[in-house]
Amino acid sequence: MKAALFALATLTAAVPATAQTAPAPAQTAPAAAPRTILFIGNSFTQGAHSPVRNYRASTVTDLNGDGLGGVPALFKLFSEQAGLNYAVSLETQGGRSLGFHLTERAARFNRPWDVVVLQEYSTLDRQRPGDATAYIRDSGALAAMFTRANRNVDVYLMPTWSRADLVWKPGSPWSGTPINKMADDLFTAAVRAKAASRDIDGIVPVGLAWNRAFSAGVADPNPYDGIAFGQLDLWSYDQYHASTAGYYLEALTVFGRVTGVDPRTLGGRERAADDLGLSNAQASALQRIAYETLQAEGRR
DSSP: OHHHHHHHHHHHHHSOGGGSOOOOOOOOOOOOOOEEEEEEESHHHHTTTSGGGGTTGGGSEETTSSOOOHHHHHHHHHHHHTTOOEEEEEEEOTTOOHHHHHHHSHHHHOSOOSEEEEOOOTTSOSSSTTOOHHHHHHHHHHHHHHHHHOTTOEEEEOOOOOOHHHHSSSSSTTTTSOHHHHHHHHHHHHHHHHHHOTTOOEEOOHHHHHHHHHHTTSBOSOGGGOOOTTOBOOBOTTSSSBOHHHHHHHHHHHHHHHHOOOGGGGOTTOHHHHHHTOOHHHHHHHHHHHHHHHHHHTTO
16 A cells, blocks of 8 residues: 555656646635524514614515615624624514514515514504503414424514603503603513413513613603703604614614624624714613613523
């Protein structure tokens, strides 16, 4: 065997360099497929009544063809800046519940996904505000559908914020209550929904992040008496939907919960904040609030 190897070596050495076979090009490993994530929700996911609604819409896939960017587009940009590869899609309809998406839109998204984020109507039930019955039923049914398509899917619920118009004005179950109560109630409903379903994997505590922003003095809890100097208004002009800052905090909380990346690592010079008119200090403050909220809630 050694002689054969020696002969082969001698033959190779005797062949002029120009006649030798060129080495094969180095093989590069194929790029990993992106992790897929689907957002299902309504105007609170769309970024309605703010510049977020149409922001970077070309970077995500709107399954309804409405050309929206919204919170999913913010998530996409955050993930890119963190060096992560996500293919982001959304299926949204303003003013609608998860039950609507389940019964009217399932054909558009009933396929395997790696991650799904579910956002319910702002009061849970339009006719019976605060009633979690339909939320628990429909979120569980959607989670079961996605699990059948991919048993390894991660399904998250995203309870949202207290609506200033339902807290500071009369006529709602939350009128006259502390500003944090509505968001706390929505979060409690999500905890119940998760407990009722083996297919729901976690909760994105967006409403609790808003509450922390209020208690930390980062945001003003009452937009009806003016915005305190140095504080952010997390609501839009209708005191119902979010402002740019409010949606930015929403997206940061989703980003941190889904990816496990500390939102603070994005930094004050984060690109979306700069594009949308948030200062370095404001971006950093909201990143800190998202991080602290996620730390407080752990992996619930």
